[in-house]
Amino acid sequence: DQQVKQNSPSLSVQEGRISILNCDYTNSMFDYFLWYKKYPAEGPTFLISISSIKDKNEDGRFTVFLNKSAKHLSLHIVPSQPGDSAVYFCAASGIQGAQKLVFGQGTRLTINP
Amino acid sequence: ETGVTQSPTHLIKTRGQQVTLRCSSQSGHNTVSWYQQALGQGPQFIFQYYREEENGRGNFPPRFSGLQFPNYSSELNVNALELDDSALYLCASSARTSGETQYFGPGTRLLVL
Numbered sequence: 001d002q003q004v005k006q007n008s009p010s011l012s013v014q015e016g017r018i019s020i021l022n023c024d025y026t027n028s029m030f031d032y033f034l035w036y037k038k039y040p041a042e043g044p045t046f047l048i049s050i051s052s053i054k055d056k057n058e059d060g061r062f063t064v065f066l067n068k069s070a071k072h073l074s075l076h077i078v079p080s081q082p083g084d085s086a087v088y089f090c091a092a093s094g095i096q097g098a099q100k101l102v103f104g105q106g107t108r109l110t111i112n113p
Numbered sequence: 114e115t116g117v118t119q120s121p122t123h124l125i126k127t128r129g130q131q132v133t134l135r136c137s138s139q140s141g142h143n144t145v146s147w148y149q150q151a152l153g154q155g156p157q158f159i160f161q162y163y164r165e166e167e168n169g170r171g172n173f174p175p176r177f178s179g180l181q182f183p184n185y186s187s188e189l190n191v192n193a194l195e196l197d198d199s200a201l202y203l204c205a206s207s208a209r210t211s212g213e214t215q216y217f218g219p220g221t222r223l224l225v226l
Contacts, residue, residue: 004155034214043117043203043217044156089155099146099207100169101215103155 003027004092006104014112019077021107023090026071030092034101035064035075038087047088048075080111115140117206117218125224126194134189134221136204143208144168145187146215147179150201162187191223199225 005024013019021035031052036044050057050064050073057064063076077084087108091101118137126132138145144163148156158171162181176192185206191198201222205215 036217041219043119043219046214046216049214091155099144099209099213099215100158100161100171101146101148101156101205102158103148105153105155 002105003030004090004102004104006088006090006107008107009105010108010110012110012112013080015082016079019075019080019084019109019111021075021077021088021090021109023073023075023104024071025073025092025102027092027094027102028071029094030102032093032099033064033066033073034091034093035062036089036091037084038089038106044089077109082111082113085109085111117204117216119202119204119218119221121221122219123222123224125226127226128194128196130194130225131190131192132194132223134191134202134204134223136187136189136206136218138185138187138204138206139216141208142206142216143185144206144213145181145185146205146207147187147189148203148205149173150203150220152200156203159189194225196225199223 034049035047038044066073087106091103146161147159150156160170161168165181180188201220203220205217207213207215
């Protein structure tokens with residue numbers, strides 16, 4: 001049972017344009033959501049997070065939106081840069097008990113010059 | 114501030130052998146979580162350690178075990194290795210057991226032949 005889903009395995013965007021990565025979840029007990037970026041041969045790097053009491057969080061070029069009623073979150077990158085090319089994972093957890101992060105399958109983002 | 118480190122970076126074992134992977138947490142972090150990432154998948158939670166005790170476990174058999182030491186570093190031990198154990202093993206540290214961002218190390222790539 002895949003509780004966190006990233007339905008797009010890959011996404012290609014032109015440099016300077018907006019990249020939008022999507023993630024859906026099924027467990028209504030999740031209340032903390034994170035996005036990680038991963039380069040080959042490296043561990044995931046934390047990008048941005050959002051708790052369920054918010055619907056938007058911004059950090060520089062990165063903005064995460066949370067729609068709790070739709071159980072959907074998205075990551076917007078504006079403007080997209082070549083260094084943003086990587087695999088992006090969304091992850092979810094609850095605040096009760098051990099913080100087990102449940103990850104999606106990842107979306108490979110390619111920024112074209 | 115030192116980030117999360119893991120050793121070794123790569124490892125080749127044969128089926129039936131045992132393996133120990135090591136992780137040093139980021140300074141100031143007292144919680145360590147371990148994840149297994151198979152090729153093309155998102156990381157999957159193995160277990161979490163806090164104050165030298167297991168604090169939550171994912172859907173992994175007992176041959177996956179761990180330790181946490183007083184300095185918060187940690188080991189992951191896998192007995193009776195199977196071919197399907199071939200994966201990237203990731204360690205993440207955080208300042209609390211829940212509601213806190215986890216920061217990942219570079220991982221150990223294990224190949225079981």
